[in-house]
Amino acid sequence: MKKISAAVYIIFTTLLNLSCEENFSPKTDFKEKYFLFCIIQADGALKPSTQFAVINRLYDVEGLDPSANTQNTGVSGACVLLSYKGKNFAMNEATYKREGRTGYDSSQVYYYCSNKELTPRPYEEVSVHARLPKNILLTGSTRVPEFIDLAYSYPFTHGITTLIDKFLWGKSWKITWQSNNNYLFFPRLTLSYTAEYAVDTYHVSEEIPLRYINQNGKYSAIYPGYSYERNVSYDFDAIDSVMKHISKGDSVKIKYKNFQITFTLKVFDKNLSKYYSGIHGSLDNYSIRFDESVYSNVNGGAGIVGSILNISRTFELDTYYLRYFGYTP
Numbered sequence: 001m002k003k004i005s006a007a008v009y010i011i012f013t014t015l016l017n018l019s020c021e022e023n024f025s026p027k028t029d030f031k032e033k034y035f036l037f038c039i040i041q042a043d044g045a046l047k048p049s050t051q052f053a054v055i056n057r058l059y060d061v062e063g064l065d066p067s068a069n070t071q072n073t074g075v076s077g078a079c080v081l082l083s084y085k086g087k088n089f090a091m092n093e094a095t096y097k098r099e100g101r102t103g104y105d106s107s108q109v110y111y112y113c114s115n116k117e118l119t120p121r122p123y124e125e126v127s128v129h130a131r132l133p134k135n136i137l138l139t140g141s142t143r144v145p146e147f148i149d150l151a152y153s154y155p156f157t158h159g160i161t162t163l164i165d166k167f168l169w170g171k172s173w174k175i176t177w178q179s180n181n182n183y184l185f186f187p188r189l190t191l192s193y194t195a196e197y198a199v200d201t202y203h204v205s206e207e208i209p210l211r212y213i214n215q216n217g218k219y220s221a222i223y224p225g226y227s228y229e230r231n232v233s234y235d236f237d238a239i240d241s242v243m244k245h246i247s248k249g250d251s252v253k254i255k256y257k258n259f260q261i262t263f264t265l266k267v268f269d270k271n272l273s274k275y276y277s278g279i280h281g282s283l284d285n286y287s288i289r290f291d292e293s294v295y296s297n298v299n300g301g302a303g304i305v306g307s308i309l310n311i312s313r314t315f316e317l318d319t320y321y322l323r324y325f326g327y328t329p
Helices: 002-020 236-245 270-280 319-324
Strands: 034-043 051-057 079-084 087-090 092-096 108-113 125-131 137-143 150-152 172-177 184-197 200-207 211-215 218-222 231-235 256-268 302-316
Touching (some): 051 125, 125 302, 184 270, 211 236, 270 302
Antiparallel strands (some): 092 108
């Protein structure tokens, strides 16, 4: 205990002495540095996806306010290649207009590539090579996460329904998966349907929460976030609540049709998992995290080259369950 107190005292006095130095400045000598960000999207159904990359540069401002910068930090004129299965795919340069109040006076530069042959599969490697106008080379690579197989606590052979024996099967629907790697997972359960109004048909989707909790007499929805956990559980009551809510105040229930429930799972590769957990700190409510620097796997600069495996499963809804709410099967 005395050693800990002494260590804290030394740190405190050191910081105090630094704060009292007349020449102390939070800014250091400016050094040119470039950042490459490219997140490869891989589809579990092996569908081709457009891939994107962004290259930015470090900037300096007069004074200590970084928001004073109005110059675009994006790098244009770079030669960016994606290497996959022994082939190089050139990325095209484009711009998009910044939305909202950003403080910048120009559009954001980005690079993209869309090719039928560029279809990253689970556990395959993709590399990025970016040659900048100043002949600076930024490189990085990622291995797409392994294939993830999903298992369910209840099979729903005739479509999803909550009208089951909950004493036998429990009060929630649990979805599990296995992985030998330390990936981050982001699950999402979505209800989609159509609603007919006069001559118009609306396609609607709404996320289903894990559960509802009572906070001072008011119920709040709890949704899943990013986690290392290999399972997720949805209360049947939460599914029922969403099913009731979509037609609240509408007596004509038969206009609601074409129901489906889709479960999606985004799997972050090891690089992206480390980067995300680094910039967001601890992923639980009981830990405090101190990071000396943000994780980077880009050579020649900084940034992240990672990949996301997108897995999706769609389920029909049980006919009797839909009629229970008055909807059209």
